[in-house]
Amino acid sequence: MEKLKAQLEELLTRLENATELRAKVKELVSIYPFSEYEYIISHLLASKKLSLDEYYQLRNDYLDRNLYLYLFEISAPRGFGELWAHGHLKELVPSLQRPSKQTDPNYSGEYDFFLSPNIRIEVKASRAVEFRSSAPLYLKALASDSQKQFDMNFQQIKPACCEVFVWLAVWRDVIKHWVIPSYEVENNRNYSKGQHRGNIGEGQLHLNKDNIHEFDKYLVQAKDIEAAIRAAFKREKRLRKHG
Known part of the structure; x- marks a missing residue:
């Protein structure tokens, strides 16, 4: 999770409202399968600050790091x-x-x-x-x-x-x-x-x-x-x- 958090934090800097989104994440109530990670990624995709190819790479890297x-x-x-x-x-x-x-x-x-x-x-x-x-x-x-x-x-x-x-x-x-x-x-x-x-x-x-x-x-x-x-x-x- 440490690596994913660092990657998402870096991606958040692409957003104009990054500070506002960080504040919302702190107040976010997460219930499986919805989480802070899904929340951030969905905003990045919706604002076109994260491409689909970048998302796939982010996902594949995470899977490789968490096989077990x-x-x-x-x-x-x-x-x-x-x-x-x-x-x-x-x-x-x-x-x-x-x-x-x-x-x-x-x-x-x-x-x-x-x-x-x-x-x-x-x-x-x-x-x-x-x-x-x-x-x-x-x-x-x-x-x-x-x-x-x-x-x-x-x-x-x-x-x-x-x-x-x-x-x-x-x-x-x-x-x-x-x-x-x-x-x-x-x-x-x-x-x-x-x-x-x-x-x-x-x-x-x-x-x-x-x-x-x-x-x-x-x-x-x-x-x-x-x-x-x-x-x-x-x-x-x-x-x-x-x-």
């Missing part, structure tokens, strides 16, 4: 963290299997996916939103180039229950994927053990503007996730053996 804004409208944590995240990863890596007693007789919900022949995978997902803002998720959603602080908390991390972690993070304009050996999560300086009292072997890790680049070496392109999982599994085995 709809994911911030999922309010239920399970709806995002499990239903969407698991479905998204399964689409990218069709060979992933949902575990069951048939694939693992000892399975009781400890991990999320199984990749043949014997790789256990736990999936965690989060969204980049403005830190300490009380606004609805879709209003405080951040773009990947935003300089505002955010705090993505990957919770209920259980390194002993999987060999590989796949973390997903959503910004307004991009989805990022990290593939990390369990050992390297467990021994990362940002990992905090004991998220809940009595939950032995469980912890959490916060990703924010200050530490996120420490994890750049784990970033992978969507098309390379399966290969990255297999490589991380091999590294996990070496680290557990010699670490």
Whole structure:
């Protein structure tokens, strides 16, 4: 929204009554789908200060910057963290299997996916939103180039229950994927053990503007996730053996 507001503010200078229109916008009551943005754009079009081609460009630029804004409208944590995240990863890596007693007789919900022949995978997902803002998720959603602080908390991390972690993070304009050996999560300086009292072997890790680049070496392109999982599994085995 920051970029769109700046663009519209610049376009308003084309109007002779820009000051009057700004005052009306401040008093405007917005009810979906009518908003201050629609109000300003309609005035610019009506006064022929914004051409149709310019409007299309403005619209397309906004869509490109907000491809994944709809994911911030999922309010239920399970709806995002499990239903969407698991479905998204399964689409990218069709060979992933949902575990069951048939694939693992000892399975009781400890991990999320199984990749043949014997790789256990736990999936965690989060969204980049403005830190300490009380606004609805879709209003405080951040773009990947935003300089505002955010705090993505990957919770209920259980390194002993999987060999590989796949973390997903959503910004307004991009989805990022990290593939990390369990050992390297467990021994990362940002990992905090004991998220809940009595939950032995469980912890959490916060990703924010200050530490996120420490994890750049784990970033992978969507098309390379399966290969990255297999490589991380091999590294996990070496680290557990010699670490």
